[in-house]
Each structure stands twice: as C-alpha cells, then as structure tokens.
Amino acid sequence: MKIDTDLAEDILKKAIRNGADLAEVFMLSARSLSVEVKSREIDALETSMDFGYSLRVIKNQRLGFSYSTEPKNRQRVVDDALESSLFTGEDPCLDIAGPATCPEIDIYDETIAAISEEDAIDRVKRIEDTALKRDRRIKKVRKASGSFAEAEILILNSKGLQAGYRSTSASAQIMVVAEDGHDAQMGWGYESNRFLRGVDFEMAGREAADRALRLLGARKIVTGKGSVLLDSSVASEFLSLLASSFSSENVQKGKSLLIGRKGERVVSEKINIVDNGLLKGVVGSRPFDAEGTPSLEKRLIQGGRLTGYMYNIYTAGKDGTVSTANAVRHGIHGVPVVGISNLYLEGASDKFIYGYDELTGRMERGLLVTEAMGIHMANPITGEFSIGVTGLWIEGGEVRHPVKEAAISGNILGFFGNIAGVSRNLRFYGNIGAPDILIEDVDISG
Secondary structure (H helix, E strand, O other): OOOOHHHHHHHHHHHHHOOOOEEEEEEEEEEEEEEEEEOOEEEEEEEEEEEEEEEEEEEOOEEEEEEEOOHHHHHHHHHHHHHHHHHOOOOOOOOOOOOOOOOOOOOOOHHHHOOOHHHHHHHHHHHHHHHHHHOOOEEEEEEEEEEEEEEEEEEEEOOOOEEEEEEEEEEEEEEEEEEEOOEEEEEEEEEEEOOHHHOOHHHHHHHHHHHHHOOOOOEOOOOEEEEEEEOHHHHHHHHHHHHHHHEHHHHHOOOOOOOOOOOOEOOOOOEEEEEEOOOOOOOOOOOEOOOOOEOOEEEEEEOOEEOOOEOOHHHHHHHOOOOOOOEEOOOOOOOOEEOOOOEEEEEOOHHHEEOHHHHHHOOOEEEEEEEEEOHHHOOOOOOEEEEEEEEEEEEOOEEEEEEEEEEEEEEHHHHHHOEEEEEOOOEEEOOEEEOOEEEEEEEEEO
C-alpha cells in the first residue's frame, strides 16, 4: 500500500482536536522478496507487503502511543493514544522534532523495486553455483539466499515537520560445507547494499567456499599470549558488542561501559569510531532518523578518546543537549529508541593503516581469526568476553596451518585498547563495518 499523506494529516488533526498538545504520525509501507535456493531448486520464495502507522501524542507532559495497520481504524488509534497518556508519568523531557532541512542522499534503486521473481531466483542460484564450482571439496550448500526490499516512510507532526523518503536494499548470503576425508568445515559469505549493482552475488559464493576450504586440516594450538588479526567480519561483530555502550539511553540507565568517560581515552589512540547515516550505498543510510532529525556524521571516538554519545530527542532533553539523529524504530509497534545508523571503525590516521600483508607480516606469533562463536553472549555492560574462534595460525608473518577449538578472552575496551593497526579493507556487514584489525597481547587458549 502506498503512503497516504492525507491519511496522516487527518490522524494528526484528530489528535490535536481531541486534546493532544503535541502529536506525531509515523507511517511505513514496505515490500520484500526473499529467495532460498538449494541444489539449484527453489527451497523458499516469499513475497511480503506491509503497511502500518503509529501515533505518538504528548498531553500534559505525558506520553501516549497507539498503532494500526488499517486506515479505517484512525479514530480508534487517536482515542487509544490519548487514553494511554493518562497512565504514564509526567516527563518534561518529552518532545518531537521541529521542521529542518534534510541532506539529499540517494538510497533508492529502481532496479531493486522492479526486480522480477525470475531475476531474483537467477541471482541467488549464481551464489550457489559459484561456491560449488570453486573447488570439488565444496560438497554441500546449507542455504543460499537473497532478499530484495523497498520501503517508504513518512513522518508528520504538529510542529510542522513533514518528511519522507523511499529506500531499497538487497542482500546475498550463503553457508557451505567443505569436506576432505573425515574433515568437514563450514564457511559463509555475505553482501548487502542499497543498490543492486553494489551486491556481488558471485563474490558471496566465492568467499563462503574460500572460508571453508582454508580451514580444512585444522588442528589445536598451545595456550599462550599472542597477536590476533581479526577478519573484518569478526571485527564488525566485536564492534557490535561495543555499540550499545554509545547509546545515551544505556548511559542514563547505568548500562554502558562508557558512563562518565567523555573526553577520556577509552581504546587505542590508533582508531576512530564513527556513526554516519550519510554513507553511499550502506543499508543504514537515510536522510533523517526515525523522528525526523537530519542525518549527520558523528565521531564517537576520535584518536581513542570518547567524544560523545548517540542521542534521540528524549535522551538529549534529559542531558540538556541535542539529538544526534540516532532515533530508530522497529516498525510501527513502538516509540523511537536510540540506535545506530551506520557504525564503523577506522584508522585514526594513515600511519595506522596498512596493507593486509603488512599486518600479517607484523605477527611474530598469533592467530588470524576468521570466525567467532558466541560474541552475542558476551556481557555488553561489563565488556567481558570469552569466545570460541577458528582461523589460521601465523608465525614469523606466515600462515602455518588452520586452527580449530581455540578461544580468546578479555575485556572489549582492553581488547580495542591494544589495537596495533588496521587494514585498508573497510567492509560493512549490514550497518556495522570494520577493516581487518591487528590486536596485540591477547590471551589465546588452545
């Protein structure tokens, strides 16, 4: 269903007429096509279409909220939102966005919006074909899949804000198994972008095959300290563990590693950590956030020092500052919370950025980590982790053999505090990105 501005305006007028001091309508229309292929046969094909809207009201400094997927329910939504405000506490920090000029950013691809089922299926088959043709030892494909989506968003509020955009995204992913005798290893590949031309379906297949193949013959190692080179995908997973600590919401609730540390050096001076909703092609890019605040680049960590947190309008009001355009919504079913747009790690200057071979060449003894298991189970409040990893053992700057059943442990801030350098290969996995990262003095268990 297309976005109906008249419907949004009618809901807004009814909310103000019925007693809301401030009101905001959020409207979402989305369509997606998902394909799964196995043995060149279609394993799953699903098309979904979603439409819905939510109403947020502020009355007597109290928040009310309601939503629906049916236009005919507009009056009930207004009534329910106003009634729910009677049961919430007064809060002077509640507010909505005013009108503002948003940056122009290209995030819509007609090719994705118009893709046929036949074209989508063919592209996903190419993922599987490429992986299987890579090497005769690639015996199984667990799943090859692709998704193709478009969405339209509208935000309308009683302060005069009217903002909308259309966006698209596509992704490719695959999991394969390589076998050699009794040895079996898995590998995966992933690609995503706002534009179809930005997704290399064959590369996803090649990458999955290569990840599995290079782990064949893996063996255990002896426990000790050494260097660790995180593959960009694993580095992105570690960055995701740290992401929640940048949320002002978590800081205010006492659930962040970074409470009270603004201005301090919290990680290695050799890196920056940035949140930027304006990056070309990356799936978290957007002209404005989920409240209508224009997107911008925020350097959360500069040269290892914490420069600030991510805010939406409410948490900014509590801290006496302004929103950093980090309001996010999980569909129509809830009010905005604080979250990332595109979060990534980079070298703080060129002197800390190396070629990939230069990074491995700096490793006297250590582990190139290509897969980490259980990062999501690490404690995001204390930062403590102990996770299983697989990868390649390196001595004297050269790969010696693949490694299985290893583990690394530590604290995420201490871990990132020992970063010795990063590669030039900044890569995004969804809306979190990182280059390959070399970390020294890590506890590695065999």
